[in-house]
Amino acid sequence: MNRIGCIFIGLFAALIAAAMALVDFGGSGAARPRRAAPVTVERTAVPDGMLTLPVQGVAWREIAHSWGDLRGGGMRRHTGTDIMAPRGTPVIAAAPGSVEKLFFSRGGGGITLYVRSPDRRLSYYYAHLDGYAAGMREGIAVRAGQVLGYVGDTGNAGRGNTHLHFGIERLMPGEPWHRGRSIDPYPLLAHGRPQG
Template identity: 65%
Template sequence: MPRLFWGILALIVVGAAIFASMLRFDGPPAPAPEVARRVAAVPNAPPAPSSGERIRWRGGLLTVPVAGVARSAIASSWGDPRGGGTRLHRGNDILAPGGTPVLAAADGVVEKVFFSNGGGGNTLYVRSPDGRWSYYYAHLAGYAPGIAEGMRVRAGQPIATVGDTGNAGPGNTHLHFGLSAMAPGERWYQGRAVDPTPLLTGASLADPAARR
C-alpha cells in the first residue's frame, strides 16, 4: 500500500510538471494605454496631431530665424520622412546660402552649445525666459561672436550662421529650426516637439497645410 501510494503521488507530480512546462505565462494583457504607447514608439507610425493644436501660445509670431527670408517663403517640412522613412521630421527647414546670419527667433537664454558629427551638427538651444519653451537651431556653420551658454539673446539678434553640418549633407545649406514645449525640470535635450510653422508664417492652426 505505501509503495502504491507513493507511486501514484510521483505520477501526479510528474504529470503536473509536464503540464506546467507546456504553459506560457505572459502576464495580464496590456491595458489600452500601454498598447497605444507601444504603437506610438514605432518610427513609421502616423504622427500624433500637431501639438500646436493643444497648446496656448501667447508670444505672438516668432521672428524668422534666417536673415532675408520672408514669411511667405517658408514651407512646412514638419512630419516629412527622414532617414529612409525611419523617423519623422520634427522641425522646419529654412533654405538659405551658407553663411547667412541666423537670428534668434525670440528672447531667451542660451542653454546649450552643442556639436555632433551627425544629427544636427553645430547646434544651439535657447530657453525662453519663462522656461516653458526651447528654440533649437541646427546644422550651423558657426556661432556669432560672444555666443556662450548662459548668455541672454534678444529676438532678431544674430546668433549663428547657416551651414550644412551634421547629417544635412554637403552643400545642403539650411537652418533646421525646432520648437519644444518644456515641462518644469526638463533639460535642453528633452521636451515635446511642436510644429513651429504657424508661428513662423502666420498661417492659422486651423489650416491643415500648417500642420503637415
Template identity: 50%
Template sequence: MDTVVTKIGWTVVIAVLIGAFSIFAYNIGYGSGRGDVTVAGGKQLFDPKGGPPVMVAEGVVVGPAGLAIPVVGVKADQLVDTYTQARAGGQRTHDAIDIMAPTGQPVIAAAPGRVEKLFFSEGGGGISVYVRSDDGRWSYYYAHLSAYAPGLHENQLLQRGAPVGYVGATGNANPAGPHLHFAVNRMNPGEKWWQGTPINPYPLLAGKPVTR
C-alpha cells in the same frame, strides 16, 4: 461642404496657436531690460519698461505668433512645411522645419531666451544651439550652422533678433542644400535641453495651415 469645414477648422487651430504664442511673446518680449546684444548694422530698440536699448539685426521678419523668422532675409511665403517629412529612411519624422538659405546667411533668435546649450553632433545637427525661454516653457533649436555668432556662449541672454550663428550644412545635412533646421519644443518642468514635446513652427512663422 467638407472643404469649407476643413478650412474653418484650420482657421480655428491657427487662431488658437497664434493667440497663445502672442500672449507668450508679449510677456517675454522686449520688456526684459536686457542690453547685452550688439549687432553691426542693426537697429536700436527701446525698452517700453525703461530698460537700456538693445541692437537687433536689420531685416527681422516677425510672424503672426510673435516669433521672428530665424534666418535674415527669408520671408514667410518662402517657408516650406517640412515638419512631418520622413527622416532616417522613414524611421522618424522631422519634427522641425528646414529654412533654406545660402551658407553664411545670418541666423537670429526667434524669441528671447537664454542659451542653454551649445552642442555639436557629427551625425545629427552639427553645430547647434538650444535656447530656453525665460519662463522655461519653450525651447528653440537651431541646427546645421556653419558657425556660431561671435562671442555666443552658454547662459547668455538673447533678445528676439539677436545673432545666433550662420546657415550651414554641418552634421548630417546635405552640403548641396545649406539650411537652418529650426525646431520648437514645449518643455515641462525639469526637462533637459534635449527633451521636450515638439510642435510645428510652420504655422507660427508663416500664419498658414500645416500641409499634409
C-alpha cells in the same frame, strides 16, 4: 467542374496572390525600413505668428511646411521647419531667452544651439549651423532678432544642402534642453515679415 468549384478556385487564387503581394522575396536586395510613427503635435501657448523668422532676409513665402515628412529612409519624422539660405546667412533668435546649450552632433543637427524661453517652458532649436556668432556662449541672454550663428550644412544636412533646421520643444521647468516634446514651428513663425 461546377459553379461552386470555380468560385472556390478563384477565391483561393486571389488569396494566394494577396499573400504573395505582402511577402518580400528579396528581389530588390535591400531591406524595407519600418516607417516612422506619426508625429503628435503639441499645443503651445505662443500665439500664431508671434515668432521672428529666424533666418535674416528670408520671407515667409520662401519656407515650406515639412513637419512630419519622412526622413532617414522613412525611419523618422521631421520635427521642425527647414529654412533654405546660402551658407553664412545670419541666423537670428526667433524669441527672447537664454542660450541653454551649444552642442555638436555629427549624425544629427551638427553645430546646434538651444535657446530656452524666459519661463523655461519652451526650447528653440537651431541646427546645421556653419558656426556661432562672436561671443555666443551658454547662459547668455538673447533678444528676438539677435544674431546667434550662421546657416550651414553640418550634421546630417548633406553637403551643400545649406539651411537652418528650426525646431521648438515644450518642456517642464525642470526638464533638460533635450527632453522636450516637439511643437510644429511653421504656424508660429511671423507670416510675411522678412528679417534683416
